[in-house]
Amino acid sequence: MNEEILSLALRNALIEIKNALPDINWSFILTNDGTVITTEENTVDPNIAKASSSFQSLAEKAGAIGGLDNMLITGEKGKVYVSSINDLYLVAGLAKNADLVYFRTITGAVLPTLLKVLDSVTSPTLTPTPFKPTTPIPYPPAKPTLARPVPSELRIEEEEEEKATEEEYAQPEETEEPETEKLEPSKPQRIEAPRPLENVPSQQLIVDRFSGFMVKADTVQLDADILKRWGALLDLKEIGEVDIETFSGKTARCKAKLINDSKLEGRGLIRIPEKTCQLLDVRRGELVRVKPVTPDESG
Amino acid sequence: MKMPLKKKPLQVEVEEQVDWAPKVEEKREIADLRAACERIKSREGIIGYIIRGPTSASVDIKDPSKIIDYAALSAEAIESCESVSNTFDLGKISNIVLEGKNLKILSLTKGEQQLSIFMEKNVDHSNVYREIE
Numbered sequence: 221m222n223e224e225i226l227s228l229a230l231r232n233a234l235i236e237i238k239n240a241l242p243d244i245n246w247s248f249i250l251t252n253d254g255t256v257i258t259t260e261e262n263t264v265d266p267n268i269a270k271a272s273s274s275f276q277s278l279a280e281k282a283g284a285i286g287g288l289d290n291m292l293i294t295g296e297k298g299k300v301y302v303s304s305i306n307d308l309y310l311v312a313g314l315a316k317n318a319d320l321v322y323f324r325t326i327t328g329a330v331l332p333t334l335l336k337v338l339d340s341v342t343s344p345t346l347t348p349t350p351f352k353p354t355t356p357i358p359y360p361p362a363k364p365t366l367a368r369p370v371p372s373e374l375r376i377e378e379e380e381e382e383k384a385t386e387e388e389y390a391q392p393e394e395t396e397e398p399e400t401e402k403l404e405p406s407k408p409q410r411i412e413a414p415r416p417l418e419n420v421p422s423q424q425l426i427v428d429r430f431s432g433f434m435v436k437a438d439t440v441q442l443d444a445d446i447l448k449r450w451g452a453l454l455d456l457k458e459i460g461e462v463d464i465e466t467f468s469g470k471t472a473r474c475k476a477k478l479i480n481d482s483k484l485e486g487r488g489l490i491r492i493p494e495k496t497c498q499l500l501d502v503r504r505g506e507l508v509r510v511k512p513v514t515p516d517e518s519g
Numbered sequence: 520m521k522m523p524l525k526k527k528p529l530q531v532e533v534e535e536q537v538d539w540a541p542k543v544e545e546k547r548e549i550a551d552l553r554a555a556c557e558r559i560k561s562r563e564g565i566i567g568y569i570i571r572g573p574t575s576a577s578v579d580i581k582d583p584s585k586i587i588d589y590a591a592l593s594a595e596a597i598e599s600c601e602s603v604s605n606t607f608d609l610g611k612i613s614n615i616v617l618e619g620k621n622l623k624i625l626s627l628t629k630g631e632q633q634l635s636i637f638m639e640k641n642v643d644h645s646n647v648y649r650e651i652e
Contacts, residue, residue: 271607285620294614295610298610300609
């Protein structure tokens with residue numbers, strides 16, 4: 221989901237909720253890693269930044285009780301209510317005598333629905349989306365070599381584009397065969413054409429950085445469910461590599477492995493080594509589009 | 520025939536106040552708090568409690584393997600919420616209710632004692648709070 225759209229939609233929702241509930245003094249929404257996504261004021265106040273850091277450390281420890289679902293702090297002068305909505309937390313400062321039931325009803329109905337709608341509009345996970353614009357390049361590539369071994373290590377946008385042109389230049393040879401067969405109606409058309417890029421599933425995932433001595437920069441970690449689903453869609457036993465694309469357009473191809481931390485499973489995360497995050501210029505909590513590399517693409 | 524021994528009720532010794540010793544009232548308060556927690560713990564759905572003072576702590580959790588995690592969470596909840604309260608000027612915190620997916624915690628500070636009671640989600644924490652207060 222586009223971060224800007226998400227932030228704008230949630231900010232408008234917070235403003236509307238505040239209009240309906242005058243007992244709300246302030247509110248903001250943060251991710252489970254402590255990143256403030258949106259505030260009513262459209263600016264991250266230092267107080268909010270400080271509070272979000274407190275909530276993040278608390279949310280981490282709350283794993284002992286199955287994760288933080290909601291929290292109410294009752295003070296002499298007011299209340300703070302924290303509520304978990306999907307992977308986000310709504311934090312609201314309320315008046316001392318605020319109607320908490322009404323507040324919960326409104327926020328519990330509006331925000332999850334909004335997130336669901338945004339998710340379905342911007343990131344339909346079941347409908348395959350093209351990973352990159354695949355406009356045909358009319359001119360032949362400068363290098364005539366067709367098959368160049370693809371290094372398994374990380375490579376950046378320029379190299380990928382170069383390869384894309386090479387692959388497209390190579391494709392006509394393969395596509396000629398099915399065309400000739402079409403002319404003979406008696407023969408069954410059983411030749412498998414190369415899978416078009418549009419049919420390759422892709423998914424937006426939240427970036428989580430990790431580092432360490434034994435961490436390989438060219439290996440990212442993904443949910444078992446996602447890899448399994450891609451494997452089933454592409455009819456592959458396992459997904460060995462994935463392409464990552466940031467919203468700024470930077471791309472990288474990395475080896476794919478399962479997330480090794482059970483606490484991080486099923487959260488829609490892609491764990492990217494710190495070095496690779498720097499190369500891609502992405503930070504923790506940002507969204508990237510990830511798609512599996514098919515054997516045709518991996519060369 | 521031997522007569523069964525009667526169980527003695529919990530007695531709190533009242534000591535003479537001296538400069539170097541902790542205040543008698545404080546001691547009594549701790550004893551009262553523990554007694555209240557013991558009473559509450561016997562109820563259905565209560566998992567246990569942690570009382571932490573400046574020099575000592577009492578822990579009674581049904582599942583001993585969870586003690587460290589619960590103690591860390593309880594301390595973090597109180598510290599984080601105090602920080603949030605200072606940041607947003609909420610005044611003195613009367614209580615914190617933290618609900619997880621599996622259970623919930625009622626935390627509060629009484630004098631110098633930080634108390635956290637762990638309970639199942641269906642327990643009415645407001646009753647528990649009233650009993651402690």
